Amino acid sequence: METDNLTFETALKNLEQVVDLLEKGDLPLEEALKEFEKGVKLARFCTRKLNEVEGKVNLLIEKDGGEFILEEFKISEGE
Template identity: 45%
Template sequence: MSEPKPVEELSFEEAMRELEQVVDRLESGDAPLDASIALYERGAKLKAHCEAKLKAAELKVAQIAEAPDGTVSARPSQVD
């Protein structure tokens, strides 16, 4: 079996699918302790990656403004 793709290279959808698989495997209780620890660590990285992708998407959506006349434009992002 090949090494899993680095978390940073996964799309949101890929990371979510893999995270669901990790959770299912951990919940099944079939994995030995060492494998469970590795799965948990991978799951934590996947969760953080998904959260970061969602945050980035939220920021992009927040930059989209709809004018009263119905036209949509993008506002420049503001750096805090």
């Protein structure tokens, strides 16, 4: 699976489809293995994209007074 031209949203949707196929358990072993490999590539792509975005968010947090500081981006539970 080529991921170079995928958006995060498209990759995530494709990953969800792979998971659905594998969860059904109807695929022959060879086809299931191909889908699993495709899913691993998509999951790695999504993880890489999320890490890139997290890094950008960390760099763009502005402190009072106009200076920029590096802070860890945290999502509180329940959001």
